[in-house]
Amino acid sequence: MDRNVRSQSVEHAVARVRDVEFSYGDLQVLDEVSLSVPAGAVTAVIGPNGSGKTTLALVVAGLAAPESGERDLAVDGERPVGYLPQSPRFRPEFTVSETLEFYAELLSTPVNVEAAMERVGLAGASDRSVAALSGGMRQLLGVAQALLGDPAMIVLDEPTSGLDPRMTRHVFEVVEDVAADGTGVFLTTHDLLHAGESDRVALLDSGSVLIEQPPDVFVANANADSLLAAFVSTLGEDPAVQTGAG
Numbered sequence: 001m002d003r004n005v006r007s008q009s010v011e012h013a014v015a016r017v018r019d020v021e022f023s024y025g026d027l028q029v030l031d032e033v034s035l036s037v038p039a040g041a042v043t044a045v046i047g048p049n050g051s052g053k054t055t056l057a058l059v060v061a062g063l064a065a066p067e068s069g070e071r072d073l074a075v076d077g078e079r080p081v082g083y084l085p086q087s088p089r090f091r092p093e094f095t096v097s098e099t100l101e102f103y104a105e106l107l108s109t110p111v112n113v114e115a116a117m118e119r120v121g122l123a124g125a126s127d128r129s130v131a132a133l134s135g136g137m138r139q140l141l142g143v144a145q146a147l148l149g150d151p152a153m154i155v156l157d158e159p160t161s162g163l164d165p166r167m168t169r170h171v172f173e174v175v176e177d178v179a180a181d182g183t184g185v186f187l188t189t190h191d192l193l194h195a196g197e198s199d200r201v202a203l204l205d206s207g208s209v210l211i212e213q214p215p216d217v218f219v220a221n222a223n224a225d226s227l228l229a230a231f232v233s234t235l236g237e238d239p240a241v242q243t244g245a246g
């Protein structure tokens with residue numbers, strides 16, 4: 001799909017969170033977070049370690065209920081929401097296709113396991129056991145699992161962590177392709193190079209969304225020449241791991 005068609009479909013949000021607050025016990029990690037996940041676009045959430053990206057991904061996916069605020073999903077009928085956790089665990093003795101068939105049975109919609117394997121480039125490994133997969137292939141299996149059942153939105157928590165540069169590029173190409181078909185893609189990443197090529201970035205800092213806009217707009221507004229430079233000039237050089245909102 002060309003860029004013009006894609007930018008039109010960006011108007012329609014498949015999910016929205018509004019004024020979301022979330023705490024683990026006494027530790028508040030999301031503070032008044034509002035953002036939307038447009039259909040047909042990749043939204044990349046970036047931010048320091050501990051800034052709340054995984055927690056936000058769980059809330060957006062509907063897997064964690066916010067204490068206050070709202071999460072609305074605007075998807076038609078039975079279409080699922082796909083989710084890839086940060087460290088997916090699959091049964092090591094299952095093959096790739098058995099793993100996907102296992103997840104397919106959990107869905108109430110018709111599922112084409114072959115198509116999911118084709119889409120991520122794992123068709124040639126369908127009979128290989130999970131134990132025999134490289135880290136990159138396991139991550140592709142996770143993406144394939146999230147794509148089962150033609151989801152209206154996929155939420156991927158660090159889908160390229162631990163992947164080499166070419167495999168990282170491949171995963172981003174897969175998700176761009178998925179977005180081009182109208183799916184809303186919401187992912188967290190520390191890969192600012194590829195986040196800079198996504199349709200939108202949301203910068204999370206200590207549980208608050210500082211910006212939510214196309215990366216080139218953020219970079220230009222920060223008077224920077226790259227997303228990395230904009231990230232550092234906005235957040236400062238201090239690499240401290242964050243521990244909650246505030």
Ligand SMILES: Nc1ncnc2c1ncn2[C@@H]1O[C@H](COP(=O)(O)OP(=O)(O)OP(=O)(O)O)[C@@H](O)[C@H]1O
Nearest residue numbers: 024029048049050051052053054055056242243244
């Ligand atoms: N289950 C939990 N119980 C208590 N605290 C938690 C839990 N999960 C996360 N936290 C804390 O919540 C804060 C936000 O964590 P979260 O994993 O959402 O951040 P993140 O931005 O995804 O981090 P990273 O980039 O390191 O993966 C951190 O301070 C973390 O220690």
